[in-house]
Amino acid sequence: SAVISQKPSRDICQRGTSLTIQCQVDSQVTMMFWYRQQPGQSLTLIATANQGSEATYESGFVIDKFPISRPNLTFSTLTVSNMSPEDSSIYLCSTTGTDGSQPQHFGDGTRLSIL
């Protein structure tokens, strides 16, 4: 499976600020996804990062709050905008196989705390 690297691994931010999380894959992959895991909760899909076009957001998530870029087949960013304490979560990037097949594997995640 592809090796997925996320930066930063963790951060503590002030409310009202924005943070961009990077996801780098060591090989070209068809699909990239962003998930959120709130404290004590399971994973929730935020959006599908589409190469060369706008991301596809799940219900409850909007582009203004979570803008996503995917400039090529190995890289994506997720920005958490105008942060509030409710955004304190682990944000995870995942990919399918190089041929688009399942299963998905996850990066190590970004642990974000908002003060």
Add this chain to the structure above:
Amino acid sequence: QKEVEQNSGPLSVPEGAIASLNCTYSDRGSQSFFWYRQYSGKSPELIMFIYSNGDKEDGRFTAQLNKASQYVSLLIRDSQPSDSATYLCAVERGSSNTGKLIFGQGTTLQVKP
């Protein structure tokens, strides 16, 4: 009704026993099913995936799928203390290769020496 349901546990088993983890899902069109293991403070790690009805074995792990009953399970044989973790059931939404995974709340497994 949640799309993917699991008992949150904790499920406690003695070392060497069989741990049985269960999951039900609501989307009859789903075709792909996954089990992830998550240690505290770590990201989810894929353990098993299954696409067809029946059993699929990999080492000490067996995944079982019954699409008619919308039920998927994970059996862990000869459980070890290192198996103590949260196990997440994930179902791919839709019948095509969407890649969109819906996760259950996870079952916490405790294996006691």
